[in-house]
Structures are given as C-alpha cells and as structure tokens.
Amino acid sequence: MGVKLGILGLGTVGTGTVQLLLDGVGRHPLLQEIEIYRVGVRSLDKLRAVKLTEDVLTTDLDSIVTDPQVDIVVEVMGGLEPARSLILKAIKAKKHVVTANKAAIARYGDEIFTEASQYGVQIMLEAAVGGGIPVIQPLKQSLSVNRIHAVTGIVNGTTNYILTRMQTEGSSFSNVLADAQRLGYAEADSTTDVDGLDAADKIAILASIAFGGRINLEDVYCEGIRHISKTDIAYAEKLGFVIKLLAIAKRVTPLTPLSVRVHPTLVPQAHPLASINGVNNAILIEGEPIGQVMFFGPGAGAGPTASAITSDILNIVAALKTSTLTTPNPLLTFKHQDFCQIAPMAELVTRFYARFLTKDQPRVIGKLGTCFGNHGVSLESVVQTGFHEELAEIVVVTHDVREGDFRKALTEISTLEAIDSIPSLLRVI
C-alpha cells in the first residue's frame, strides 16, 4: 500500500520536506511507502531545487485537498488564508493533515480540531513549535501520564539570537536587530518575532496540549524585547541572571486558572534555560512525577522543520497500516473540547526586577521600601550602583508578589518627589 501525499506549498520548508522524502536511504524503511502525489504551488514556471514530474505540480490547491487519491495533506504554505480554508476542506474530505502553521493553529485550532474530531482524521503539528525538536509528540505520548505543572520555552530563535548578542557584545537592541536583519537572522518586518507574537502562538499550542484544553490567543499576555536595554542586561548579569524571552504556561494548583504569557524574563544563570543561546530553542516541561525535562535543538530551518513534518507523516502512515480507521490512536488525537480558563496578569505571582532613576536624595531607598511594604512587596536585593547623568540608579529584585500589588506599589512610588522615572520593569523566574 502506498500512502499518497498532497503537499501545499514548495517554499523553503516544502522543498526541504520533498528533498527528505526523495532521499530515503538510511532512514526509516516506512518512508519508502510514501508517494509525493501532488504538490500545490503558486507558479509552475519557477525554477525549483527539487525535480518533480509535471503531473505532480499543480496550481490548483483546491483540487489537491479534495482529490480522492490523496491520503494525507501536508500544509507548508504558511499564512492564515488560504491555509485555514484548505485545511478545513481537507478535513471534510477525510484527509489527515500535517501542518507547520503555528499562526493558523493558534488562531483557528478551535474549528480545525472540532472538524477533525467530527471527521475522524488526525491533525499533526510537530513542526509548529520548536522546529525539528520533538516536543509535541513527547508531550502527547511520553509525558501525558504526568500532571503537567508548567511549560517554559525559548521558542523564538530570532529574539534569542538578539538577546544572546546583546549579552555577549554589550550592544544595544537596535544595533543588533539591524545586524541580524542584514545577516538573515531577523526578517525585514521583525514585529512577529520581536514583539513576541510568534512565541505567543507557540505557547498557546503547547499549553493546549500540556493542559488538555483550548487556548484563546487573546488571553495570552504578550510583551516583546524592544525595550530591553544593555543597561538592564548588565545589571541582570551582575545579579546572577540572563535575560531571555520566555513563553510560559503554568498551572499553580489543579483548580486555579492557567497563566499563559510571553515576556522577557530574568533567568538565574544556573537555570537550564539560561545557557540556551543563539537561534536555538528549548522547552522545559515540569510535571509530577517526572520533575523537569528539557528538549533542546534548532528552532527553525528547512532541514529540522522537514524532519518534524516527515516524522508526523510517518506516524500517520504507521497508524494507517495498523489501525482500524474508525478508532484513531488516542495518543495522536487532540481530545480537548473546552477552553482553558486563563488568569489575568494582575493575579500572577512572580518576582520582579525594577530599575529606578532617582534624585540623589537621602533616604530614597527607605522611601521605596516603605511604598513596597505598604503593598506587601518584600525585597530580595537592592543595588544602588551609580549615577546616570545627574540621577542615581537603584535596582531592586523582589520576592514573589502578586503582580497587581506590585503595580500598585509602583504607582505610589512614581508619585514620590525623589523618583525621576522607572525605566525598566521585568519579571524574574
């Protein structure tokens, strides 16, 4: 039995996937039962890095997802539309779907999974998070016997590259961004990466799998790294931290809502995520009884992403060979129907790092302490390091505090005559 693929898109990732499938020697023998039956492209005239016969390439993507011969639709075109509509059409035509499209899944996962469940097909999306790193499959198959407490990831390579260079070179955000764009590590329009939107899509997907419920993307707090200064990176280092853009999904107790968020975070230097540098990604999963496990690897790129997509295809092919089609493998299916409740940020309990510029008045630290005390904020460390023009610079790290209470304290502090400004406010893991 040959399994027929209909691939939508032949860009970087599509090409990588086709190359892998056409070069099966030394890989799992099951790959040889897969046929690249149709590949949908925008233009037939473009020069391609892979050789495909004329009858395989087509510009009629609709015809692929409804073709009765196609068993699995592989969506690697990206973007929201027509990707979403094609995925939905494929499902209705009873095709299994493999996709790398984090943006579409994070936004339309609700309807996509509902339809997939109704039509009895599998949606596989290993490539949507962490590039080639196996994380979705392990979460579903190996770790689902655990009660998951937290998923914490460095899931955006561009921002991790920028922060790593700011750290090692002492450069400013805008200088490193410009250089990263020149070198191809950041896109010309860097908003999706730099403002944390890409990481938010990914943590929404990870949270939905880890905690078994759907996630409303609008509930995911999202703060990027544009405002990170080299000053803060230097202070963080002095205090024993590095600054990373973390995507976090956490359940404090089984009965409380989730906290799902993306923000730059001070990470202790001995923390497993602190040493993840450059374009690499890593996802740390905490649960009971496993404790902590971490998955590390290349977060993007044609090769790694093709590895993830092809392993998804292989899993479906293996299931097709052995399963009765009426009962799909419960470890591959997304069973959740309900939305997870997500707590507002004011309810978050975390440590904070804050930097203040103050007029160098006597007792200003005492005054800060009084305001913090009024709102139940206790301080782990206070550093007064020097002068910034005419102003003194004071950095504090708090103990765990409710974010709402901390912000009330900051509001009170900002009215103090001695306070010039509060240039930085970051969370600490």
Place this chain on the structure above:
Amino acid sequence: MGVKLGILGLGTVGTGTVQLLLDGVGRHPLLQEIEIYRVGVRSLDKLRAVKLTEDVLTTDLDSIVTDPQVDIVVEVMGGLEPARSLILKAIKAKKHVVTANKAAIARYGDEIFTEASQYGVQIMLEAAVGGGIPVIQPLKQSLSVNRIHAVTGIVNGTTNYILTRMQTEGSSFSNVLADAQRLGYAEADSTTDVDGLDAADKIAILASIAFGGRINLEDVYCEGIRHISKTDIAYAEKLGFVIKLLAIAKRVTPLTPLSVRVHPTLVPQAHPLASINGVNNAILIEGEPIGQVMFFGPGAGAGPTASAITSDILNIVAALKTSTLTTPNPLLTFKHQDFCQIAPMAELVTRFYARFLTKDQPRVIGKLGTCFGNHGVSLESVVQTGFHEELAEIVVVTHDVREGDFRKALTEISTLEAIDSIPSLLRVI
C-alpha cells in the same frame, strides 16, 4: 475494555509505578482503562507503601507471565535472572513487555527481540535509559526519518554527580565518592556506575535503536572515572573544558563500522553537554537533516522512572485499542535483526589530552613534538605550567588523530630519558 497488567517487582520503581497508576486524576484518561491485575513480590509479609488487595499480590512470578488474563507484563525487578527468563516466558505467552532493565536488555536483547518478533509482541523500554527523559520513543518515532550520525550522552547520574562535585569543590575522586555513598548518591558497591558499565549498557541500547542493528556489549569500549584527578580537572578548566563521562555511539560515514564507547572526555565549555550537572542526564542526538537535538532531565528516581514505564504501558494500551493485532505498529517495533559492526578503538579518530611529568631538561617539548610528528600527531595546544615536586608538568591537546597512531607516539615518548611518567590520557570531544 480493561487492559490487565502483571507487574514483576514492587521495589522503588514498581512502587512508584503502582502509585502513579492508582492516582489517575489529571493524567491521560486512557490510564483509567488499566487494571493492576497481579503484582509479583518476593515476600507477602513486607510492609508496602501502596495498598493492594490480597489477590493482587503473589510470590509466584511464573504464574503471572503465563496467566491468560494478563495483557502486559511490566518487569521492574531488575537484575539478570530470573528477569530474563520471565521476560522470555511472557513473550512466549504472547504478552507485551515493558521493562526498565537496561542490564538484561543490553545482554539478552538479541534473544528477547528475536522472540518478540516471532510472537508478535512489543518490547518497550523507555525507562532503561535516561530515567524519565523521553528518548527511546522520540528516537523511534520522531527522529527515525533522520540519518543518525551520533548519539552522545551523559547517562549515568552517579558519575556525573561525582565529576560535578570534583569540578566545583576541587576535591579528589575518593573523597567525593565516599561522601556520595554517605548521601545515597552512590551505591556501596559503586563498580557498575563508577567503572562505566551502566553507561555501556545504556549506550548499547541507544546505539541499537539509533543505528538499527544489535550491539554486542563486549564490543563496547568502557573506561570509568576512578583515574580522574583533580589536577586534570583543573587543567581541563584552564584549557576551556569540563570532564564528563560520555557514552558515545557514532557513525562517521554510512559505510564504516560504528564507534561505541564510554570514557571520561574533555568537553568544550560551550558544548550543550558541558552544563549538564549533578545527577541529571542528557542525550544529544545528531543527524541529517535535523542537526543537533538534546534531551535533558532526571536520569533516575522512582517518579521519573515510573513516568517512563507508565508512558510505555499507555502506548501499548493505545495500540491495543486501535491496532489489528497481526500488524504491530512499525514505529514501536524493534526491527533490527543483524549486529552492527563496531570498529576497534585503535581506529577511532579523536582529539587527545595528555599530561606528562618530565625531568626539566631543555628542549623536552621539542622532543615530545618530534615523537608526535613521527606518528602524524599534530598539537593544538601545549601548556607547561609548573613543577610537581622535582618534575615539570606538560599538558598537550592534540588535533584529531587515529588512536592507534597516538598510542604508538606515546610508546615512543615513554622511552625518552626526559620523560618520568604519563599520568593522564583522556579523549577530547
């Protein structure tokens, strides 16, 4: 449909597994279809941390593996016999087997997999390597589309704990070992861990999965950490390395034999494995097209190991629910029939670190260089740091060299009048 387990052994790991299975809330719903049907123990009178009804506990382990009611046998008794015989009996009685027994699998995998293949049952062994870290399942399911080049692991927590403390405290091996034994991080009889035997079992298992062939354990080169001195740890650090006990399986080109070995190794400080400290384990997998991925987590302990065992059980239960029993899922099966060819250590190409004690004669470095040159060994760095009693201490790191050639050079060097001794010789990754 309930799936009935026959569990062999109720020690630390067995107890952890039973506790997990009896406490299903917040875990995968499929766990609720699993019944702890029989648990085989040595004594019925012992006080147990888990409550099981009288008809579940039995001292007749043979009766469990042949009981027609039992679907899955979970072997968590450890040791070679009677574990091996019971596993083989279970297979012949058409039971699927989940085991954490790295020693039995590394030694008797040959006959166990042959029988399993004949009787059409699954052998699952996630817990045999890396405790709770998902690595066997990802290798088989997510990474099998890659051509694997190398698997490199820190797979023994005891030795990593000892080396980490030697590194951070500057203590000697024997002092840290004694303390580790006192604290319960090392066993009274530490040979299996300290001499690398446990790591050899594990890399043999990983290599057989990654490279799709059986491994003859006797072909695995195995060198422990007893001879690591604080002097070498200090020199390594000065040169930008940490010393780790690595288990390595590597194929340089598709047509050459494998290199499978366990030995203390100088690891560059920026290498992903360099920052794996304490009792943690990590396995780095390199392949094409994925590049490098690493799996990190707790390498032992009742909870993590129970997580791995239970996820194996869950995978079989999922397969039983959906598969036609005549065609087991090809991604769960071990298909290899042949033994991998393993290259002798003399053929290994690697960098070396060597420390020499020399009589402080002029031109001794020149003489070393001449001997190395005679055998095609080129040096990456040479450090002459000081005097050790009346002798000068010289440390060299070579470029890549065939181990056989390097050893010939050392033999020649040891005959030089200026050389007192060669106290250390370590490989460098």
